[in-house]
Amino acid sequence: MLLTIGIVVIVIVIIFFLIFWGYYNRIIRLENRIDNSWGQIDVQLKRRADLIPNLLESVKGYMTHEKETLENVTKARSALMNAKTPQDNIDADNMLTGALKSLFAVSEAYPDLKANQNFLQLQDELTHTEDKISYARQHYNDSVLSFNNIVETIPGIWFAKRMNKSTKEMIQIPVENREVPQVKF
């Protein structure tokens, strides 16, 4: 009798240990994925900030009457360089996106500039970096979503409490910055 109870207890402990093992690894893996996807956003933000001086250099000679537009770009860039938290970074980046949008809109009035190969290449690359940032942001939020889903539902929530893990914040994206039509998910 004692032996049977002993075996049952051992089996239950092993099963519990295996479940804990699985959930522990899963929670850590999902958390690492979030860190990794933040790293991806960070890389792209830096890349974008690095491209700005080149862009300003190439438009300087052409855009003599657009002082304010150029200043806005510089301002947004330094805000991006000084941002500390992820949300600050994203807000500064949105500012930069707006400033660049008006710069590119204004550039339409300068046919010489539009024909400049260097400017075109920079424009392509900046648009590309902007797209990469928005997809990296999307991937970040997807990762946060799967992490939160595990950490907030049973049985994950029991293990998460023990591991001192709680839900993470998604990056808020202003509505007007989404160019593609929103889809219901």
Add this chain to the structure above:
Amino acid sequence: MLVEDHIKHNKRLTVFICGFMAFLFLLVISSFGYLYFGNIYISIIFGLPVALVYIAITYSFSVKTVLSAAKARPANSLVREEKLLMYKVEEMAIAAGLPTPKVYVQDSDNINAFATGKKPEEAVICATTGAIRKLKTDELEGVIAHEMSHIKNHDILIATVTIGVVGAISLISEIVFYSMFWGGAGRGRKNEGNAIIMVLAIILIILAPIFSRLTYLAISRKREYLADSNGAYLTRNPEGLAKALEKIKNDMPQGKPKGSKTVAPLYIANPFKKQSTNSIWSTHPPINERIKRLRSM
């Protein structure tokens, strides 16, 4: 239906169909053993490893030959259009959380694209020059997202393994067929067996190649739907891919398509045939149905 439900639904169906394929394969091997050795276990013990090796070899060779069969070349970053294609591939890789695949270009006026590679780390995405020129940015993005989903879902593995199983089943069927023709079947058997089971085993072996081929095609079509819905999830813009498919539908094929027919399932739309009706013999679902599903998301 929501995109995530589409993804789950298609995944479940694939598991089910693959299970059926495995069951069919075991049935054929057992029937073969029953007919020739009077024992189904012998053929399972010997047949399974042989079949696995056969499939592994098919796998390692098929991927290598796809690019040369398609006459694809690496994208040239000095050409603006191809540079933009490379940009799109990189963006979709970020959205999917995958390493950036190599980008290839196939010189063809038809709008098409395919993905290949053994695992996500070594993947290749190839688009035709027609696709680069005729598709708008959001449409090209939809197509690339579709291919990226094929990579993420390990569809290249699924396609080559299922092609391997179909090949193995046909091989067994052919052996039985020819040996029966020469009157060899069951000659060395100790066990007299049951005549009805024997006839059933022979019928099964003869019909198996057709069934396995149909199963393989069903899997291929399910994977297309899955890649469509996954792709829509990556871009958050099903309309882009829907518009691209519409362009492919209205774009008449020009010249002979390059590449071998075995890689047809890897393309976004079958380059060899225009699909308008729902047929159990197609590698891809009807294009109108795919557009309809994308627009209902």
